[in-house]
Structures are given as C-alpha cells and as structure tokens.
Amino acid sequence: MQFLEFARICEHLEGISGRLDMIEQVSAVLPGLEDEELPIFVRFIMGRVFPDWSPKKLGVGPNLLYDAVAYVVGTKRSAVREAINATGDAGLAIEDLLATKEQTSFFVQEMDLLEVYWDFERVAAAEGARSQREKLLVVRKLFANARPLEGRYLARLMLEELRIGMGEGSVRDAVARAFDIDVRLVEHAHQAMNDLGEVALLARRDPAALSRVTIEPFRPVKMMLAQAGTIAGQIEDHGEVAVEYKYDGSRFQFHKVGNICRIYSRRLEEVTGSLPDIVMHLGEATDHDVILDGEVVAVQDGRPMPFQYVIRRFRRKHQVNAMMEKIEVVPRVFDILYLDGETLMDRPLAERRRILEEVLDAHIAPQFLVTDVAGAEAIYTEALNLGHEGVMVKVPSSPYTPGVRGRLWVKVKPGVETLDLAVIGAEWGEGRRAKMFGSFLLAVQDQGRLLPVGKVATGITDEVLADLYALLKDSVIARSGKEVTLEPKVVFEVGYSEIQASPNYASGYALRFPRFVQVREDKSVDEVETLDALAERYGEQKNGQGSL
Ligand SMILES: Nc1ncnc2c1ncn2[C@@H]1O[C@H](COP(=O)(O)OP(=O)(O)OP(=O)(O)O)[C@@H](O)[C@H]1O
Numbered sequence: 001m002q003f004l005e006f007a008r009i010c011e012h013l014e015g016i017s018g019r020l021d022m023i024e025q026v027s028a029v030l031p032g033l034e035d036e037e038l039p040i041f042v043r044f045i046m047g048r049v050f051p052d053w054s055p056k057k058l059g060v061g062p063n064l065l066y067d068a069v070a071y072v073v074g075t076k077r078s079a080v081r082e083a084i085n086a087t088g089d090a091g092l093a094i095e096d097l098l099a100t101k102e103q104t105s106f107f108v109q110e111m112d113l114l115e116v117y118w119d120f121e122r123v124a125a126a127e128g129a130r131s132q133r134e135k136l137l138v139v140r141k142l143f144a145n146a147r148p149l150e151g152r153y154l155a156r157l158m159l160e161e162l163r164i165g166m167g168e169g170s171v172r173d174a175v176a177r178a179f180d181i182d183v184r185l186v187e188h189a190h191q192a193m194n195d196l197g198e199v200a201l202l203a204r205r206d207p208a209a210l211s212r213v214t215i216e217p218f219r220p221v222k223m224m225l226a227q228a229g230t231i232a233g234q235i236e237d238h239g240e241v242a243v244e245y246k247y248d249g250s251r252f253q254f255h256k257v258g259n260i261c262r263i264y265s266r267r268l269e270e271v272t273g274s275l276p277d278i279v280m281h282l283g284e285a286t287d288h289d290v291i292l293d294g295e296v297v298a299v300q301d302g303r304p305m306p307f308q309y310v311i312r313r314f315r316r317k318h319q320v321n322a323m324m325e326k327i328e329v330v331p332r333v334f335d336i337l338y339l340d341g342e343t344l345m346d347r348p349l350a351e352r353r354r355i356l357e358e359v360l361d362a363h364i365a366p367q368f369l370v371t372d373v374a375g376a377e378a379i380y381t382e383a384l385n386l387g388h389e390g391v392m393v394k395v396p397s398s399p400y401t402p403g404v405r406g407r408l409w410v411k412v413k414p415g416v417e418t419l420d421l422a423v424i425g426a427e428w429g430e431g432r433r434a435k436m437f438g439s440f441l442l443a444v445q446d447q448g449r450l451l452p453v454g455k456v457a458t459g460i461t462d463e464v465l466a467d468l469y470a471l472l473k474d475s476v477i478a479r480s481g482k483e484v485t486l487e488p489k490v491v492f493e494v495g496y497s498e499i500q501a502s503p504n505y506a507s508g509y510a511l512r513f514p515r516f517v518q519v520r521e522d523k524s525v526d527e528v529e530t531l532d533a534l535a536e537r538y539g540e541q542k543n544g545q546g547s548l
Pocket of ligand 1: 223224225226227244245246247248249250251295334365392405411
C-alpha cells in the first residue's frame with residue numbers, strides 16, 4: 001500500500017463521525033493488505049507506530065519535527081511554528097507548507113507504507129549523542145518525499161495523535177468483521193498478545209490459533225484494572241469475595257525465565273535497572289519461570305510511604321544504590337499470569353492464587369476470603385489503620401483480563417473524587433509566573449480523540465509549576481496568544497467539586513472548582529478517564545449517589 005493511500009483513508013475517516021461506518025470502512029481495507037502491511041496499517045490507523053508491548057519509542061518532539069519541515073520547505077523553524085500557531089493544528093499547517101514545496105519541486109519519490117515504517121524504526125533506533133541529528137535526517141527525508149496530504153498524517157503519527165477517531169475498540173471490531181471472527185476471540189487474543197497488528201495477521205492466517213494465543217515472557221501485557229464500588233455491592237453480587245489491601249504504590253509486572261528477570265511499569269516501560277532490589281527479592285523467591293503482577297510499595301519503619309516515594313524509585317536511572325538507601329521498596333505480589341510456559345489468565349483467581357502460593361516463597365500480598373459485609377469492613381478498617389489506601393474486592397471465579405477496567409475487581413477507598421486527565425494545552429502565567437505555564441487544559445478520551453473538559457490552575461505551588469514547565473516545555477505544538485497546544489503526553493490527577501453539563505467544551509462537560517492533585521507519571525494518556533465514564537459519574541451525581 002502506498003502511504004498516500006493510507007493518508008487518503010485517514011482523510012476519509014476524519015470526515016465520518018459514525019463509529020459503525022468507520023469500522024466498516026476499515027474492515028473493508030484490511031483483507032486487501034499484504035501480510036507485512038497488515039500489522040503496520042492496524043497500528044498506524046490507531047495512531048500508533050509500534051506494538052503496545054514494545055519498548056521502542058520514536059522520540060520525535062515538536063521541535064525536531066518542525067526543524068525537519070522547515071528544512072524541506074526552505075524556511076525557518078519559527079516560520080513553521082507561526083504557520084502552526086495560525087491553524088492550531090500541526091498536521092494541517094504542515095500539509096499547507098508542503099503544498100508550497102510541491103509547486104517548486106519536480107520529483108517526489110513514492111512512499112510505501114512499509115518504507116515509512118522502516119524509517120520510523122530507524123528513527124526509534126537512533127541512540128546516543130548523535131541521536132537527534134540521525135533522527136532529524138530521517139524525518140527530513142520523509143517530509144522531502146511526502147505529498148502535502150501525506151505530510152499531514154506523517155506529522156500526526158509522529159506527534160502520536162492521528163485525530164481521526166479510530167480507537168482501539170473500533171479497530172478491534174474492524175479486525176473481527178474483516179475476517180469474520182467473533183469479536184470476543186479477537187479481544188482475548190489482543191489481551192494476551194498486546195498488539196492488535198499481530199492479532200489481525202493471525203486472524204487472517206490462522207483464525208483457529210487465536211483461541212490458543214499465550215502470554216509470552218518479556219512481552220508485557222496490560223494490567224487488569226478496577227472500578228470504584230462498594231463492599232456490600234460486591235458481596236451481594238458474588239457471595240464470597242477475595243479482599244486484599246489496596247497498596248498506595250506503583251504497579252509492576254515481573255517477568256522471569258531462568259536467571260533473566262525484567263520488571264515493567266504500569267505504562268509497560270522496562271524499569272528493571274531502577275529496581276534491582278525488587279529483582280533480587282523476587283528472583284530469590286522462586287525457581288520457576290513466572291510472570292507476576294503486584295504493587296511496589298515504599299516503606300519506612302514498617303509503615304507504607306506515599307506513592308510519590310515509589311515513583312521516584314521507578315524514575316531513577318543513575319545512582320540507584322544511593323536512592324536504595326534512602327527509599328526502601330518491597331514487592332507485594334497479588335497475581336500470577338504465567339508459569340513455566342503456561343498462560344494462566346483464563347484460570348479463576350482462586351486457582352491462580354493457589355498456584356502463586358505454591359511457587360512464590362515470599363512477598364505475597366495477604367488475601368482474605370469473606371462472605372459477610374462486617375468481616376470485609378473490618379479488613380477495610382484495618383487496611384486504613386496500617387496506612388494503606390483502602391481495599392480491593394475481587395471475584396474469586398474471575399479470569400485475568402489485561403487492560404480491562406471491569407467489576408471483577410472493585411476498589412474501595414475513602415471518598416475523594418478525582419479524575420485522571422490528559423494535559424492537552426496550557427496558558428502562560430502572569431506576574432511572577434509569566435515565564436511558566438499558569439493553567440492547564442485537560443481532556444478525557446473518546447474513541448482515540450481527546451476532548452477538553454476544563455482548565456486547572458488551582459492547587460499548584462510555584463515550585464510545582466516550575467517542574468511542570470520543565471516537563472511540558474518541549475511538547476508545545478502550537479501557540480496562540482497566551483495559549484499553547486501541547487502534545488498529549490502527561491496525565492494530571494485533579495479533584496473537583498462537581499461535574500457540570502457545558503456547551504463550552506467539546507466533551508460536553510466542565511469541572512467545577514478543578515484542583516491539581518499530582519502528575520500521574522505511572523499512567524499513559526491512553527489510560528485517562530473516558531467520556532463514557534465521565535458521563536456516568538455525572539449521572540450518578542445527578543441521582544445523588546457518590547461512586548464510593
Ligand atoms: N491488592 C491489589 N490488587 C490490585 N491492585 C492493587 C492492589 N493494591 C494496590 N493496587 C493498585 O490499585 C490500582 C487499581 O486501581 P485502578 O485500576 O482504579 O487504578 P488507578 O486509576 O491507579 O486507581 P487509583 O487512582 O485509585 O490508584 C492498581 O493498578 C494497582 O496499582
């Protein structure tokens with residue numbers, strides 16, 4: 001497939017708003033793709049370049065991208081910025097700029113979807129002191145060969161926001177439809193393989209194999225997630241429940257085969273080098289090949305320390321030893337997904353737990369099986385007294401469903417309402433804050449799009465503002481007056497007093513009295529609140545129920 005054809009498909013999808021229509025259009029394209037193209041197309045159409053499990057990253061920020069475009073069209077980076085500021089959309093502005101180039105150049109090399117992907121591989125592989133220069137050369141070459149429309153989607157792919165509204169769920173449905181396969185089977189295979197691209201290829205080549213896919217060591221799967229709920233509700237629905245402490249640490253997945261151990265964060269980044277003590281603890285606790293799921297907790301004098309301490313350890317790349325002395329971290333393992341070549345995700349929790357207790361000698365998080373509300377509430381009180389966040393109430397018969405935020409795991413904690421939202425823009429501050437951003441535009445996700453829901457400026461000290469500026473300054477895509485558009489990379493947790501219906505924001509909602517709580521470094525933008533969940537909270541609020 002020519003990249004131009006891919007760009008035309010994107011343009012067409014961008015003009016459609018109906019989800020079913022989009023699914024149909026994409027499903028019609030998939031069967032005609034070559035084997036090598038299929039996984040790449042599937043990832044690209046979701047705005048992703050590499051499989052979700054892969055550690056590869058493009059590492060192209062707006063500045064490098066604009067430098068490349070400036071070179072190709074024979075102007076300065078500032079002129080590219082100005083053009084982008086004028087439209088507010090990097091993709092469209094770059095398309096316009098490339099149109100001026102097209103009038104002056106006679107020769108454009110046709111670009112193939114695969115060639116673009118291989119170039120992205122080269123960009124991602126560039127490392128070390130000269131990496132920025134190497135990346136720039138490849139990105140320049142891509143834009144030099146791009147027709148204007150191709151430029152729009154090249155830029156957006158590199159900025160990781162395709163803006164066509166094809167979310168993971170829609171692409172999954174398109175794969176199922178294209179190859180006439182039960183969507184649940186596609187979803188199940190996706191959970192284990194963590195790459196819809198490869199699932200699509202299997203769906204075409206060997207659909208029967210979809211039901212046999214396994215979790216592979218060193219290819220992390222998404223973490224199973226929880227919904228907010230109540231102890232009574234969960235016992236009423238399921239009778240017996242498994243209650244565990246909800247630790248205020250950071251999620252990890254531990255993979256071990258023989259002597260090789262690796263640890264992945266909740267964002268599936270490899271953090272083995274930052275956590276040698278966790279590797280040592282868990283490596284010593286089992287002789288088996290395993291994939292374990294748990295929480296890393298920081299402790300001091302036997303008491304858990306807040307989440308921020310743990311995240312500092314996850315971030316640490318240098319002088320890890322010095323940091324180990326300052327912050328002691330320990331693993332609390334609550335699940336096992338793989339044992340000696342066998343995938344356990346479809347076994348019931350009760351059985352996985354039994355296996356976990358057999359194969360791991362230490363570091364297992366306590367679990368209590370209870371059938372009465374009073375018993376579970378006593379554990380909740382004890383959890384809070386011990387300094388934990390609350391409890392997790394899990395269904396003993398439940399499979400492990402990677403990436404799913406369902407009711408099989410319910411979290412119960414004291415009621416502070418917060419939302420995790422993507423930071424998509426900011427406004428320059430005033431007075432002594434004039435050289436920093438003073439407020440931030442936040443968004444929920446909906447089918448691959450990010451929709452604004454409000455601004456937060458409250459609850460942020462000058463010191464934190466300076467940190468936030470350092471974190472975000474290289475992600476500026478466009479400027480307009482006092483406002484900037486940001487490449488969506490950072491997640492804020494914010495408190496609020498109420499969700500209101502509002503015509504002012506594209507999400508249809510606004511937050512009353514939003515207040516900054518913290519940066520959720522452990523979360524990626526794919527994990528922010530969905531529009532549906534926000535609407536549900538709004539509905540509950542109108543009916544006078546809290547969600548806890
Ligand atoms: N015993 C436990 N079982 C499962 N998850 C646990 C447990 N203890 C702590 N956790 C943490 O709680 C999280 C589950 O809550 P949830 O899926 O809602 O994620 P979250 O958005 O990070 O929640 P929160 O913001 O409430 O921490 C897990 O990702 C994990 O990090």
